[in-house]
Structure formats: C-alpha cells, structure tokens
Amino acid sequence: MSESAELHVPVFFVSDSTGITAETLGNALLIRFPGIQFDRRVFPFVETPEIAQEVLHEASTASSAPLILMTVKSPEVAAVFVSDKCAVVDLLGGHLGELERILGVKSSEDAANSHGVGDLERYHSRMRAVEYALEHDDAQSVRMLDLADLIIIAPSRCGKTPTALYLALRHGLRVANYPLTEDDYPALDVPKALAPFTARCFGLTSTAQRLSQVRQERRPGSPYASLQQCRRELRWAENLYRRHRIPSLNSEAKSVEEIAAVMLHTMGLRHS
The missing domain is CATH 3.40.50 (Rossmann fold)
Known part of the structure; x- marks a missing residue:
C-alpha cells in the first residue's frame, strides 16, 4: 500500500x-x-x-x-x-x-x-482516582490536595482535564488540575492553594496559534481566544515554570497518551 x-x-x-x-x-x-x-x-x-x-x-x-x-x-x-x-x-x-x-x-x-474478582480492588482504586480527578477538575475544589499524586497546571485549554482523567482511569493516580488565570499574573508565584505542593506540579504549554484555535471553538471572537491573550498567558506560564523549577511540556502536537507517559517518567510516578 x-x-x-x-x-x-x-x-x-x-x-x-x-x-x-x-x-x-x-x-x-x-x-x-x-x-x-x-x-x-x-x-x-x-x-x-x-x-x-x-x-x-x-x-x-x-x-x-x-x-x-x-x-x-x-x-x-x-x-x-x-x-x-x-x-x-x-x-x-x-x-x-x-x-x-x-x-x-x-x-x-x-x-x-x-x-475476575482479583481485579476488583484495582477497579475500585481507579474509580476513586476518577472521582478525585473530577472533584479537582479546573480548581473546582482545593481540599485534599495533600492526597494528590500529581497536580497539572496550565493556562486554560492546554489539555489539563483529559490528561488528568486518563491518568486516573488508566493508572489509578489521584490527579488535580488547576488553571493559571489572569488573577495570578501580576507576580510569578504559584497560586496560593498550590504553594505547599509545588513539588507535585507539572506544567503544560502550547503554541499561541494552537491555543487560540482551540479557544475560538469555545468562545469565538472573544478576547480570551485572541492571539495576543494566548501569547501573554503562555509567556507568563513558561516564566512561572522556570522560576519555580516546575517540569513542563508543550502539549500542542502530543496525544494524551504521550503527555501522560512524559509526566509519569518525569515525576517518577508508578504505573498501576
């Protein structure tokens, strides 16, 4: 062929x-x-x-x-x-x-x-991990962050949610994800709720063009989806990762499986 x-x-x-x-x-x-x-x-x-x-x-x-x-x-x-x-x-x-x-x-x-029955505990462990990921999706909850195996941080629409759910379902890991928003921009500090857990953080980035394209699908013509806004947010996020030595990955051309594999390896996380 x-x-x-x-x-x-x-x-x-x-x-x-x-x-x-x-x-x-x-x-x-x-x-x-x-x-x-x-x-x-x-x-x-x-x-x-x-x-x-x-x-x-x-x-x-x-x-x-x-x-x-x-x-x-x-x-x-x-x-x-x-x-x-x-x-x-x-x-x-x-x-x-x-x-x-x-x-x-x-x-x-x-x-x-x-x-069979031998997989029952593994199944329940993964379901608990999925529940954790859903509760901690997009900073909906910041309770029990001390139980997180991993915290994914990134500007909106860089792939945090699908990666968190994949890691929960496939590997039984408790993964929270937290958006970096304009409220965080004035200082290059990790969001206050995450500060005690910086060592568990992994950052995602993208390209401004790709991020703008994805955001246009969600809010067409909005300032949120503009190239200028996307460039600003990505630049700030990358500076934040460098300052706090948070490992990161450009997710633009990566599948969820590839992103997860890099996170598992970089953070030394177990495979269930």
Whole structure:
C-alpha cells in the first residue's frame, strides 16, 4: 500500500474488552503512516462469534476493505475475522506466543480471567482516582490536595482535564488540575492553594496559534481566544515554570497518551 495524501483507509479496532488496548497499540502503529487518512471506529466487547459476525458485516459495508486491528483472546471469535473482506492484524497473537515460549507456560484462553474478582480492588482504586480527578477538575475544589499524586497546571485549554482523567482511569493516580488565570499574573508565584505542593506540579504549554484555535471553538471572537491573550498567558506560564523549577511540556502536537507517559517518567510516578 503506497502512501498518498488522498488515501483513506477504514480502521476497525476490535476488542473483547474495552478497546483501550486495541486503540493504544493500534494508533502507535498507525502514527507511522502520516500520508494516510485513517477513518477509525472502535468495536469493544466482541466476546462471541455472533457479535464478531455483526462486526464483519459492518466491515462489508465500509467504503473500502477495512483494516482490522484486533485484541481478541478467544480463537473462535478471532477465527470469524479470517475473511477476504478485510485485512486483520492480531495485536496480541505474536506477542502471546513469544511470551509463552519465554515463560514456558501456556496462556489462558479464558477472557473472563482478566475481569475476575482479583481485579476488583484495582477497579475500585481507579474509580476513586476518577472521582478525585473530577472533584479537582479546573480548581473546582482545593481540599485534599495533600492526597494528590500529581497536580497539572496550565493556562486554560492546554489539555489539563483529559490528561488528568486518563491518568486516573488508566493508572489509578489521584490527579488535580488547576488553571493559571489572569488573577495570578501580576507576580510569578504559584497560586496560593498550590504553594505547599509545588513539588507535585507539572506544567503544560502550547503554541499561541494552537491555543487560540482551540479557544475560538469555545468562545469565538472573544478576547480570551485572541492571539495576543494566548501569547501573554503562555509567556507568563513558561516564566512561572522556570522560576519555580516546575517540569513542563508543550502539549500542542502530543496525544494524551504521550503527555501522560512524559509526566509519569518525569515525576517518577508508578504505573498501576
């Protein structure tokens, strides 16, 4: 398949679980083909051959033969997708075989094992982290900041909220996020509520052009979305990060997964 700016390829992420793994692994591969326009759809909880047949029928109605990126454990379900209607990449198959060889143990084909009682505490931990992130979104609450694993600070619309929720849901981390506003600008000080927790802070920036574009979608034509305002806020935020030695990242061209990975590594945070 040659690269072309005009080429459109339907991609189905198919999973017998939530689809997060299929999307994460699949997108990590697709990003290597910038000249192709991928039209993505996610099909989670494909747990039976009957559901798989329904997805395959969807594939037959696509504008062109889709690429299926699959994380399906059941051989019976996976076998349904062996068809001339689509091309299939099994994102787990080769890796599982290699792990079986290395570990000398046959992997389990029982998908239910990955959703059993053993995961219950992990699940509740993540839900508590999500609740924490929602309560502490955009400085709605400053209570219990001492419990935060991480505090994301940035001018409005730099990606604080999706990153906080991703870290909570995927890694079980308690993440607060706090907007840097004009009220904070006169002095290059960390907002008072965050001052005791500066060591837990991580800053985000963007480019003025991108920030203005995002803000225009929210408040078209407003001073808040003007290039001048965006430049001023970003310049102030960057100076604040430097003064207080707060690690930071330009989020403009980064996915949530990439931003989160940098934060985890830089801050030395655990993966759950």
